[in-house]
Amino acid sequence: MIVPVKKVKLAVLNDYEETLLENLQRYGVLMLIPLAERGGELPEGELLARTEKSLRLIKEYESKVKKDDDEYVVAYEEFMRVDESRKELLVKIEQCGAEIEELRAAIKAAEEKYEFYRPWRLLPVKPGRLGRNRYSVSRIGFINPYDVKNFGAALEAVDAGLLMLGRAHEGQAVAVVCYYEDDAEVQNVLKSFEFQEVSLPDRDMTPAETLAGLDQDMERFKEELRAAEARLREFTESGRELELLSDQLKTRIEVRQAPVMTMPRAAYLEGWVREDRVEELKKAVAEVTDIYDLEITEPEADEQPPTVLQNGKFVxxxxxxxxxxxxxxxxxxxxxxxxxxxxxxxxxxxxxxxxxxxxxxxxxxxxxxxxxxxxxxxxxxxxxxxxxxxxxxxxxxxxxxxxxxxxxxxxxxxxxxxxxxxxxxxxxxxxxxxxxxxxxxxxxxxxxxxxxxxxxxxxxxxxxxxxxxxxxxxxxxxxxxxxxxxxxxxxxxxxxxxxxxxxxxxxxxxxxxxxxxxxxxxxxxxxxxxxxxxxxxxxxxxxxxxxxxxxxxxxxxxxxxxxxxxxxxxxxxxxxxxxxxxxxxxxxxxxxFYQGGGYAFEPLSLKLQYIDKVNIRNPQGGINHE
Incomplete structure (x- = not known):
C-alpha cells in the first residue's frame, strides 16, 4: 500500500542545527526538501575517496583468506564514535599499497629492460667498445630472420665478419665487424637488407652481465613484493574497520550537505514525513532542543509528495x-x-x-x-x-x-x-x-x-x-x-x-x-x-x-x-x-489504470553500504537502520 505523507516546516536556533540533523538522521523519518545547496569541498570527501581506494586494494586479497559472512551489526554509539585508530590503519594500508605499486612498477621496468637485452646475451664485448675505432667498425642490430643466409654471404663477399646472436620480435639479432676501409661497402649491404642498428645504453658491462644484474634485481623486487603483500594480507582482517569508517564518512557527508536554509540566528528546513512517523519526528526534535517551531500540514494541491510503499514480505x-x-x-x-x-x-x-x-x-x-x-x-x-x-x-x-x-x-x-x-x-x-x-x-x-x-x-x-x-x-x-x-x-x-x-x-x-x-x-x-x-x-x-x-x-x-x-x-x-x-x-x-511518475521517499538516514545493521539501543529511542 501507499503510506500518506505530511509536509514539515521546522526552524531551530543555529546552535542546534548540526545536532538536530544528526538526531533526525538517527531516526531516519524526515526527507528534506532542497531549499539551499551547500557549496565547497568537504574534507570527509577526500578521506572517503582514500578509504574506498584502500578497501578495493585489500579486497584483492580477500579471496586468499577466509571471509567473514556473518551479518555486520554495530551499535549506534560505536557507529558514531570517531576512532583515530581507523585513520591510522588507513595510512598504513595506503603506505603498503604505495610500496606494492612501486615494486610492481620496478618489476615491470626490469622485465622490459631484460626483454630489451635478452637478444644480445651472447655479445662478448661491452657496448662501449662497439662503433668506430682506428682499424675497424662494429655494429649490432636486427635483420629479417629469413635473410640470414643471404646476409651472411653478402658480408663475406666484402670481407666483413658476422656473429649470430639471439632472436626477438624485431628479428634476428646480429653483430657485424669490418675493416675501416671496407665500411662503405658494408653499409651498402646493410642498407640492402634493411639492417636496423641498435645502441645499448649500459656501456660498461656486457649484456650477459647486465642480464645477470637484472635477474638479481627482479628477484629482490619480487621478494620485497611478497613481503609487502603479506603485510597487506594481514590488513584484510581489519577490513571491517575501514568499512565502518567508509559508512561513517558517507553518513557525515550527508549531514554536512543537508539542504538547510541558514539565517543569521536560525536554521530553517522543510521536508516530508510519513503519516505514521509524525510522533517520532516530534520526539527527535524535542530531544535536541525545546526552542523550535514545528509545523506539520497536508501537502498543498500543487505539490507532489514522495511515494512511500509499504507491503508485506511476499509483495x-x-x-x-x-x-x-x-x-x-x-x-x-x-x-x-x-x-x-x-x-x-x-x-x-x-x-x-x-x-x-x-x-x-x-x-x-x-x-x-x-x-x-x-x-x-x-x-x-x-x-x-x-x-x-x-x-x-x-x-x-x-x-x-x-x-x-x-x-x-x-x-x-x-x-x-x-x-x-x-x-x-x-x-x-x-x-x-x-x-x-x-x-x-x-x-x-x-x-x-x-x-x-x-x-x-x-x-x-x-x-x-x-x-x-x-x-x-x-x-x-x-x-x-x-x-x-x-x-x-x-x-x-x-x-x-x-x-x-x-x-x-x-x-x-x-x-x-x-x-x-x-x-x-x-x-x-x-x-x-x-x-x-x-x-x-x-x-x-x-x-x-x-x-x-x-x-x-x-x-x-x-x-x-x-x-x-x-x-x-x-x-x-x-x-x-x-x-x-x-x-x-x-x-x-x-x-x-496506472499513472506512475512518483519519486521515492529517501529520508535523512545513516548511509550503510557495508554495515548490515545499526542498532539503536539507547533510551532516547530511534529506529534500527538496515
Missing part, C-alpha cells in the same frame, strides 16, 4: 518490477499486490515445467542463503524463488517434468495448442479486467462515481460478456452484458463534450476502443508460444539423450546431453518469461 520484492517502470503517484492505488499475483501466474504458465520450477526455487534459495545479496538483487531473486513454485504448479497442470509428460494432467500445450490458446486469452482478459477494477476503485475513492461506472465497469461488462459468448450455457447472458456495456459507452463516452456532435463522436470513439482491448488480449497468445517453446526444447533434449542410451558410455553421454540441454532450456525460459511477463504488465496491464 515487497515485486516493488522492484514497478520501479523499473515508474513509482506510483502517491494519489493512486499501489499496483504491487495485484502485480505480484498476476506476475507469478503468467510466469508459471510460460515456463510450465514442474522440474524446472523446482530447480529455480532451489537454486535461488541456496544463493540467497549462501551469498546473502542485498537491495534489488535480493528482491529479484526472491521473485524467481516464488516464480519457481508457480512454475511447479503449472508444470503439474501440464503434466510436464523435465520435458517428460506424466498423466493425469489438465492441459498439454504440445498436443492441444488450441485449448492452451483459449486459456491464455482468458487469462489475458482477466488480467486486463483486474486493471479496470483497480482503476474503478481509484475513481470511487476519489468520488468519480460516473467515471467508474461509465468508463470502467462498462468495459468490464463488454469483456465478460464476450467471454461468456464462447460458453453455450451463458451465451445469452453474455450477449446482454456486452450490448449493455456497449450502449453505456455509446451514450456516455462523449459526456464531457459540450456540443451534441462532440457527444456523438465521443461515444463512437469510445466504442472504437474495443479494437485496442481485443489486440491487447491477443498479446497474451505469447503465453502459448513460450509454453510451447519450453516444452518442445525439453522434449527434443530428452529425445537426443535417449538416442545415445544403450551402453555405459552412451548413458554417460546421454546424461551430459540431458543436463546441459535442460540447463540451457531453464536459463532461456527464465529470460524469456521474465521479459515477456514484464511486457504484458507494462503495456497491457498498467495501460488500463
Amino acid at each position: 515487497a520484492p515485486f516493488e522492484t518490477i514497478t520501479e523499473m517502470y515508474s513509482l506510483p503517484n502517491p494519489d493512486e492505488t499501489d499496483p504491487n499486490p495485484a502485480l505480484s499475483f498476476w506476475y507469478l501466474i503468467i510466469f508459471g504458465m510460460m515456463m510450465g515445467d514442474a522440474g524446472y520450477g523446482f530447480v529455480m526455487s532451489l537454486a535461488t534459495f541456496l544463493f540467497l542463503k549462501i551469498k546473502k545479496p542485498k537491495g534489488n538483487s535480493a528482491r529479484l531473486l526472491k521473485i524467481f524463488f516464488y516464480a519457481g513454485f508457480a512454475t511447479m504448479l503449472w508444470g503439474a497442470a501440464y503434466g510436464s517434468y523435465f520435458g517428460f509428460t506424466v498423466k493425469p494432467n489438465l492441459i498439454e500445450p504440445m498436443t492441444d495448442p488450441l485449448k492452451m490458446l483459449i486459456v491464455s486469452l482468458a487469462i489475458g482478459g482477466l488480467h486486463i479486467i483486474t486493471g479496470l477494477l483497480i482503476k474503478a476503485y481509484d475513481d470511487i475513492r476519489h468520488k468519480r462515481y460516473f467515471d467508474a461506472l461509465f468508463d470502467q465497469f462498462s468495459w468490464i461488462m463488454i469483456l465478460v460478456g464476450i467471454g461468456m459468448l464462447f460458453v453455450p450455457a451463458t451465451n445469452t447472458i453474455g450477449m446482454a452484458l456486452a450490448i449493455t456495456g456497449a450502449a453505456i459507452i455509446l451514450l456516455t463516452g462523449g459526456r464531457k463534450s459540450k456540443s451534441v456532435l462532440g457527444k456523438v463522436v465521443g461515444g463512437l470513439g469510445g466504442l472504437y476502443n474495443i479494437t485496442g482491448y481485443l489486440s491487447d488480449i491477443l498479446s497474451y497468445s505469447r503465453i502459448l508460444a513460450l509454453s510451447l517453446s519450453s516444452a518442445v526444447i525439453g522434449w527434443v533434449m530428452n529425445l537426443l539423450a535417449g538416442m545415445f542410451a544403450g551402453s555405459v558410455f552412451g548413458y554417460i553421454l546421454a546424461a551430459i546431453i540431458f543436463v546441459i540441454g535442460h540447463v540451457f532450456n531453464i536459463v532461456m525460459g527464465i529470460l524469456s518469461a521474465y521479459v515477456h511477463d514484464l511486457r504484458l504488465h507494462f503495456i497491457e496491464f498498467f495501460n488500463r
